[in-house]
Amino acid sequence: MNNFAIQSLRTFVDGAFKPATVLVKGGKISAILDFEESPDTEEFYPIGNKMLIPGLTDTHVHINEPGRTEWEGFITATQAAAAGGITALVDMPLNCTPVTTSASALKQKLDALEGKLWVDCGFWGGFVPESLPELDGLLKAGVLGVKSFTIHSGIDDFPMVGREDLRAAIEVIGEYDVPYLIHAELDSDEPRDADNQRVIGESYRSFLESRPKKWENDAIDMMIELAREAKARGDKIKVHIVHLSSAEAIPAIVRAREEGISITTETCPHYLTLSAETIPDGSTIFKCCPPIRELSNCRELWRGLEDGIIELIVSDHSPCTPHLKKVDSGDLETAWGGVSSLQFGLPLVWTEAQKFGLAPEKIIQLMAENTATFAGFGDRKGKIEVGFDADLVVFDPDTEFVIRPEIIEHRHKLTPYEGRSVFGVVEKTYLKGQLVWNSGHPVGEARGEPILRDVS
Numbered sequence: 001m002n003n004f005a006i007q008s009l010r011t012f013v014d015g016a017f018k019p020a021t022v023l024v025k026g027g028k029i030s031a032i033l034d035f036e037e038s039p040d041t042e043e044f045y046p047i048g049n050k051m052l053i054p055g056l057t058d059t060h061v062h063i064n065e066p067g068r069t070e071w072e073g074f075i076t077a078t079q080a081a082a083a084g085g086i087t088a089l090v091d092m093p094l095n096c097t098p099v100t101t102s103a104s105a106l107k108q109k110l111d112a113l114e115g116k117l118w119v120d121c122g123f124w125g126g127f128v129p130e131s132l133p134e135l136d137g138l139l140k141a142g143v144l145g146v147k148s149f150t151i152h153s154g155i156d157d158f159p160m161v162g163r164e165d166l167r168a169a170i171e172v173i174g175e176y177d178v179p180y181l182i183h184a185e186l187d188s189d190e191p192r193d194a195d196n197q198r199v200i201g202e203s204y205r206s207f208l209e210s211r212p213k214k215w216e217n218d219a220i221d222m223m224i225e226l227a228r229e230a231k232a233r234g235d236k237i238k239v240h241i242v243h244l245s246s247a248e249a250i251p252a253i254v255r256a257r258e259e260g261i262s263i264t265t266e267t268c269p270h271y272l273t274l275s276a277e278t279i280p281d282g283s284t285i286f287k288c289c290p291p292i293r294e295l296s297n298c299r300e301l302w303r304g305l306e307d308g309i310i311e312l313i314v315s316d317h318s319p320c321t322p323h324l325k326k327v328d329s330g331d332l333e334t335a336w337g338g339v340s341s342l343q344f345g346l347p348l349v350w351t352e353a354q355k356f357g358l359a360p361e362k363i364i365q366l367m368a369e370n371t372a373t374f375a376g377f378g379d380r381k382g383k384i385e386v387g388f389d390a391d392l393v394v395f396d397p398d399t400e401f402v403i404r405p406e407i408i409e410h411r412h413k414l415t416p417y418e419g420r421s422v423f424g425v426v427e428k429t430y431l432k433g434q435l436v437w438n439s440g441h442p443v444g445e446a447r448g449e450p451i452l453r454d455v456s
């Protein structure tokens with residue numbers, strides 16, 4: 001099936017839904033015809049009123065292979081992606097072992113994924129205080145950008161960075177036209193004495209209070225300061241704040257941009273579709289860092305998307321084993337922090353956007369075009385355009401379904417969305433013209449490819 005056409009009354013072209021026929025040849029989009037024109041192809045698929053949209057890119061996924069494949073893995077993660085209409089992922093440099101902080105660790109990851117990718121996959125590199133000598137080599141090995149944490153990452157082999165480490169990293173990364181991704185939380189609380197330790201236990205409210213908005217706001221302010229310094233020195237650095245949860249930080253980001261500082265941000269379906277008020281105590285599947293906050297904060301995040309300040313919606317799919325998630329004990333304090341949702345981002349956001357008034361066109365831009373551009377492959381993915389990869393999704397926005405464990409493709413069937421009813425069924429996913437997902441099942445074979453930055 002190398003030469004075919006799909007015709008839809010709602011094809012997403014040039015930022016709008018319109019009647020059109022998309023021709024695919026040799027894995028690329030070869031032409032976009034008016035609805036009435038008859039295509040000269042071997043196969044022709046009219047899909048009527050169902051939408052034809054570009055494959056999404058999710059730039060924030062923890063696949064955890066090699067080393068913690070019992071948490072997730074390339075096969076299960078990329079099949080879940082295909083099920084969710086995602087044709088490109090970018091994998092995080094943790095929680096795999098070894099963490100991806102050197103060219104040799106990246107090589108081990110590339111060796112581990114052979115024959116396992118059902119969609120395309122790029123890689124963020126990691127920077128930790130000890131890895132400065134490795135950073136340049138890692139960038140030259142083809143990672144799409146670099147990530148650091150300003151707080152404990154959850155695993156000891158990916159330690160946090162401080163101001164001086166950040167300065168040093170900015171100097172190196174600034175030489176490359178790639179983003180520096182920051183998990184921005186800064187533990188700025190006064191140290192507590194032994195009699196006055198915080199107890200979280202099963203209480204969601206206590207957990208929420210233990211990671212206040214101020215931690216995010218302070219870390220973002222610090223990154224803006226460092227970027228300002230770099231700019232004054234003549235260094236170019238593109239700072240990117242991952243998984244923005246505190247809407248209070250939005251004004252600082254706006255002001256920094258007005259100053260000419262390059263700073264971008266993303267948020268995630270869980271911050272947009274869940275709120276602290278409705279999270280039951282002891283339900284560890286909702287635990288993530290930074291935490292899911294109040295409904296009023298959630299509304300502000302939607303406004304940030306509408307205003308174009310938050311440019312990406314990505315999953316931050318961060319699974320672990322049920323044992324580490326402490327599902328049985330309900331202990332929020334010690335449970336692994338991370339939400340599993342890779343497969344359901346599009347229907348979740350699609351459904352909730354109707355409530356918050358965000359246009360469907362905007363959702364596609366936030367989850368396909370902007371994410372692909374951010375990852376550095378916006379010249380061939382993220383849009384239905386002639387010459388682009390034929391990464392296409394047949395999407396039925398009008399059909400409702402219930403998220404049930406039986407339909408989950410992730411390794412562990414744990415998600416805070418279980419039982420939730422959503423609109424938007426991904427019927428078919430094509431990766432470079434090849435059908436990889438069809439009516440509830442993966443089809444064909446693992447045809448995805450690693451995406452490395454062109455360093456020539």
Ligand SMILES: [Zn+2]
Pocket residue numbers: 060062092316318
């Ligand atoms: Zn993450």
